Amino acid sequence: PLVLGIETSCDETGVGIVRGHTLLANAIASSVDEHARFGGVVPEVASRAHLEAMTPTVERALEQAGLKFGDIDAVAVTAGPGLAGALLVGVAAAKAYALGLGVPLYGVNHLAAHVAVDELEHGPLPRPCIALLVSGGHSSLLLVPDVAREVISLGSTVDDAAGEAFDKVARVLGLPFPGGPHIDRAAREGSGTAVAFPRGKYDDGTLDFSFSGLKTAVARWVEAKRAAGETIHVPDVAASFQEAVVDVLTRKALDACRRYDVHDLLIGGGVAANSRLRALAQERCDAAGVRLRVPRPGLCTDNGAMVAALGADLLAAGVSPSAHDLPADSSMPITTVNV
Numbered sequence: 342p343l344v345l346g347i348e349t350s351c352d353e354t355g356v357g358i359v360r361g362h363t364l365l366a367n368a369i370a371s372s373v374d375e376h377a378r379f380g381g382v383v384p385e386v387a388s389r390a391h392l393e394a395m396t397p398t399v400e401r402a403l404e405q406a407g408l409k410f411g412d413i414d415a416v417a418v419t420a421g422p423g424l425a426g427a428l429l430v431g432v433a434a435a436k437a438y439a440l441g442l443g444v445p446l447y448g449v450n451h452l453a454a455h456v457a458v459d460e461l462e463h464g465p466l467p468r469p470c471i472a473l474l475v476s477g478g479h480s481s482l483l484l485v486p487d488v489a490r491e492v493i494s495l496g497s498t499v500d501d502a503a504g505e506a507f508d509k510v511a512r513v514l515g516l517p518f519p520g521g522p523h524i525d526r527a528a529r530e531g532s533g534t535a536v537a538f539p540r541g542k543y544d545d546g547t548l549d550f551s552f553s554g555l556k557t558a559v560a561r562w563v564e565a566k567r568a569a570g571e572t573i574h575v576p577d578v579a580a581s582f583q584e585a586v587v588d589v590l591t592r593k594a595l596d597a598c599r600r601y602d603v604h605d606l607l608i609g610g611g612v613a614a615n616s617r618l619r620a621l622a623q624e625r626c627d628a629a630g631v632r633l634r635v636p637r638p639g640l641c642t643d644n645g646a647m648v649a650a651l652g653a654d655l656l657a658a659g660v661s662p663s664a665h666d667l668p669a670d671s672s673m674p675i676t677t678v679n680v
């Protein structure tokens with residue numbers, strides 16, 4: 342069956358089409374340039390941009406796949422979590438398409454979709470697997486018995502998300518928004534051991550994270566150097582900050598695998614695009630005998646294909662579709678796969 346997926350939780354209008362685990366189209370329009378000068382996503386601006394981009398992006402996806410509206414068997418949409426106004430645009434559009442086409446509608450969790458998307462690249466998820474979900478708004482370790490039915494939270498950040506820390510540190514270093522990719526690039530020219538930044542909750546015995554202390558430590562370090570009139574080597578600071586983040590992420594992810602005796606680790610969310618995270622995770626998984634799955638960077642950041650992928654899983658699992666008065670839920674818990 343063909344599933345059309347719609348994503349509008351933040352600043353990307355994403356429309357994907359899949360047949361089972363086969364990716365047929367992934368069209369994206371981003372309003373990121375409109376937010377850059379504010380240093381963060383402006384909700385009202387994002388909502389309006391989704392409204393303008395929705396119809397053309399759906400048409401582009403159909404064109405990419407060489408399909409017509411009548412070929413679509415189900416519609417899936419991000420129902421939460423995310424920006425309320427932004428979610429509403431996608432949910433309203435999805436309801437209209439589902440009703441107009443007479444096909445089932447699935448309201449899905451954006452975070453579970455960040456996990457499910459890997460199936461488009463590497464096939465069915467091992468059951469169970471451990472998922473490290475690291476994005477702009479979330480950082481969690483999950484036990485995933487079956488992404489269509491059950492996601493269990495093992496731990497999460499007690500303050501900033503990993504992506505948020507990347508974006509804030511980038512700002513301190515004078516790099517553009519969103520900062521993650523810029524730090525990733527700058528860090529390649531620097532040394533991860535140049536500055537010893539703190540690793541929050543490294544040895545606390547939990548599967549939780551904390552990144553706000555690290556972010557503050559980097560800001561203080563940079564301020565002190567500037568006050569002393571010293572020049573800052575941005576690549577070294579970027580690499581040292583990045584090392585602190587990925588060291589904790591990979592350590593705790595492998596801790597989770599060990600504790601739950603699971604030998605498959607998946608990394609998803611925008612920060613999973615980070616090259617150092619991918620490399621260190623591979624190294625540590627190899628040493629621990631854990632199989633690692635990370636989608637290609639273009640599938641890690643927000644897109645419509647991830648929503649379609651989870652929709653296809655729900656359909657295949659025989660899960661009941663959503664009601665046509667499906668609400669958007671900006672604070673949907675990570676353990677709610679669909680609504």
Ligand code: ATP
Binds near residue numbers: 423451611641
């Ligand atoms: P959420 O999924 O929690 O709702 P979101 O949808 O806004 O948040 P994503 O698109 O999944 O977030 O991820 C965006 C985040 O990923 C940003 O913080 C961005 O800086 C970060 N990011 C993207 N590429 C990289 C990279 N190469 N290295 C580090 N961080 C990155």
Ligand code: MG
Binds near residue numbers: 352643
């Ligand atoms: Mg984005």
Ligand code: FE
Binds near residue numbers: 476642
């Ligand atoms: Fe996301």
